[in-house]
Amino acid sequence: xxxxxNIQRAKDHDNxxxxxxxxxxxxxxxxxxxxxxxxxxxxxxxxxxxVMEEExxxxxxxxxxxxxLVGRKELQASEGKAExxxxxxxxxxxxxxxxIRNCTIHGFGVCGTCGTKxxxxxxxxxxxxxxxxxxxxxxxxxxxxxxxxxxxxxxxGSQL
Numbered sequence: 001x002x003x004x005x006n007i008q009r010a011k012d013h014d015n016x017x018x019x020x021x022x023x024x025x026x027x028x029x030x031x032x033x034x035x036x037x038x039x040x041x042x043x044x045x046x047x048x049x050x051v052m053e054e055e056x057x058x059x060x061x062x063x064x065x066x067x068x069l070v071g072r073k074e075l076q077a078s079e080g081k082a083e084x085x086x087x088x089x090x091x092x093x094x095x096x097x098x099x100i101r102n103c104t105i106h107g108f109g110v111c112g113t114c115g116t117k118x119x120x121x122x123x124x125x126x127x128x129x130x131x132x133x134x135x136x137x138x139x140x141x142x143x144x145x146x147x148x149x150x151x152x153x154x155x156x157g158s159q160l
Contacts, residue, residue: 005132005133005134005136006133007126007135007136008023008132008133008134008135008136009024009135009136009137010024011038012090012135016047018019018048019132021046021047022045022046022047022048022049022050022051023045023046023050023127023129023135023138024045024046024047024135025040025043025044025045025061025125025126025127025135025136025137026043026044026045026046026047026137027041027043027137027139028041028042028043028044028124029041029088029123029139029140029141029142029153030141031044031097031158032118032141032142032143032144033090033101033141033142033143033144034090034093034143034144034146035077035091035092035094035143035144035146035147036089036090036091036092037089037146038087038088038126038144039087039088039089039092040081040085040086040087040088041063041070041086041087041088041123042084043061043063043083043084043085043086043125043127044062044081044082044083044086044100044142045058045061045080045082045083045127045129045135047080047100050082052075052077052078052079052080052081052082053077054077055065055131056119056128056129056130056131057075057076057077057082057129058082058127058128058129058130059074059075059124059128059129059130060072060073060074060075060127060128061073061075061082061084061126061127062125062126062127063088063123063124063139064088064122064123064124064125064126065083065088065090065122065123065124065150066090066094066121066122070086070087071084071086071087072083072089073086082127090121090141090143091143092145092146092147094119094121094143094152095117095118095119095143095144106139107115112142117144117145118142118143118144118145119141119142119143120138120140120141121140121142121143122138122140122141123138123140123141124135124136124137124138125138150158
């Protein structure tokens with residue numbers, strides 16, 4: 001997918017137009033998952049199901065987790081439904097390096113070992129309609145650490 005292509009998004013999720021209702025990807029995923037454990041994400045095109053006819057259909061659906069492509073499903077007009085299920089895995093790396101500290105001597109730095117237990121990361125679905133182009137939507141999902149324990153000592157000072 002090229003980054004210079006015009007991608008359409010909902011202007012107001014609480015007041016979708018008819019075209020948006022048929023094209024915005026709907027992401028179904030757990031609100032939180034444990035790092036390292038696979039989880040399923042179902043993407044359906046449109047709150048109102050998009051038609052899948054030879055002259056108007058969804059060509060493909062992609063899912064990205066925290067900026068990384070999870071998968072892409074190519075579709076045919078004959079498939080009947082514009083949906084795909086992907087298996088994703090959140091990682092400990094998505095959790096670390098989330099806290100920015102400001103030291104009056106050394107300036108700004110990123111602390112990745114301060115005991116962060118979770119992070120909200122982005123699930124993004126993109127779909128391509130053969131008539132109306134690219135559409136995307138996103139959803140936050142919390143990745144919970146499976147290794148960080150309560151009371152971990154911050155090592156900020158040793159990183160300077």
